Amino acid sequence: MKKNYLLAAMASGVMLFSACSNDEAIMDGSDNNAEQTLVLQVASTGDNLTTRAGRPLLSSEAKQTIDNVKVIICQGTGNGNVKYVQTIDQWSAEANASSKPYGGATGGHGREAIIKLADGDKLAAGEYTVYAFGYSDNSDYTDLAAKITGITQGGDFNENVTLTLNKIGEEIFAGSCELKVEDGKGFYTPVILNRQVAGTMAYLTDIPCVAGGTKLQLVASDRNTNLVLGHFANHDLDGNGTATDANVNYVVNGTATATDKVIYEIALDDWFNNPALDADKNGLIDVDNNNWKGESTKYAKGSVFAGNFVIPFAKTSENTFTLQLVDNASTILKSWKVKLPTGDKQLSTHTSYIWNNNTFTENVTVQDAADKFNVVRNHLYSIGTRTLDAPTQPGTDPDDKPESLVNKQELVLKVNDNWEVIHNMELE
Incomplete structure (x- = not known):
């Protein structure tokens, strides 16, 4: 499988995008054997977490500490029925991390993980909205579980999620993109998660x-x-x-x-x-x-x-x-x-x-x-x-x-x- 990695992400963002198969076809509603793969890249991830939830703000240095990423794919544009969910946890754990470093000669710096949609999860032809959220363990957003992390396939998800915070501020990342899956055609669409505070x-x-x-x-x-x-x-x-x-x-x-x-x-x-x-x-x-x-x-x-x-x-x-x-x-x-x-x-x-x-x-x-x-x-x-x-x-x-x-x-x-x-x- 040919993989295309977009390495330009800096600390303000997390990238979720499709990895190409057979050069063009990425998600194909007519061929159940076509691979549907999401590549999640988090650039410049920081590992020194010294507060209960999220990192402290110590400088203007471009960095972030994301422990988990939740991916939600909904039918249609905007609000819709949830067709696929995936949570990547232990993103940057010291042992058995779910992501791996990337970089080297490319000049990139960060961590990445690959999500392959299994046959039972593959998307049929139609219009979808992909949402992704990057957040910390033990988050102080009191309703994060009810509104994001607890979302399951088959339920509904509403955009413009409002979270309540019981302290001054906590770093969290989010982004979305609209995509169209067509029979016999693929797509290559990035979803960039930017800092929300x-x-x-x-x-x-x-x-x-x-x-x-x-x-x-x-x-x-x-x-x-x-x-x-x-x-x-x-x-x-x-x-x-x-x-x-x-x-x-x-x-x-x-x-x-x-x-x-x-x-x-x-x-x-x-x-x-x-x-x-x-x-x-x-x-x-x-x-x-x-x-x-x-x-x-x-x-x-x-x-x-x-x-x-x-x-x-x-x-x-x-x-x-x-x-x-x-x-x-x-x-x-x-x-x-x-x-x-x-x-x-x-x-x-x-x-x-x-x-x-x-x-x-x-x-x-x-x-x-x-x-x-x-x-x-x-x-x-x-x-x-x-x-x-x-x-x-x-x-x-x-x-x-x-x-x-x-x-x-x-x-x-x-x-x-x-x-x-x-x-x-x-x-x-």
């Missing part, structure tokens, strides 16, 4: 020493608890945060506003032995004399870091992000407005798609403001630059540079997508 992180240095200050926190104008899996991008990305305008999507696929708008917190005593120490009276927390206790092999000396995946949300009349220095009672001692830099893609006129509790509404000629903007799917919004989880020279590498908080009232965001876009946000 956004991300935000802060890599900071020169931390102000303010009496009573105990933590830094990023507060958003809104936060959602439900994630809608629909209106998929279904395109591959060949760069991390460098997608062309034609491939950049602005999708807000979140709903159900949360009361707590804090996205992440940085406890200063996790990074400094004494956050109140300012021996040289320069207004900053002392770094020397063993006061900074961060990991020098991972972070620039004197820096602090936090990051989180987040369900996308629409802009409001308030600043989208604000960085705050607070005390134990959450009293705000100092704050910084966070904004997109001049020239950011999201400040140009674009089309957005926002979930309105029933469908995705298309909004043409949208133009966000630097401080009030939609937080969209598969975009990373960062303060400071940190491109690797484990940089070789933290703080000295040009791709590893924390943002200083000295003499600033606003911070600049950097946005990355293979993340489709990496938004480097600004502080003022």
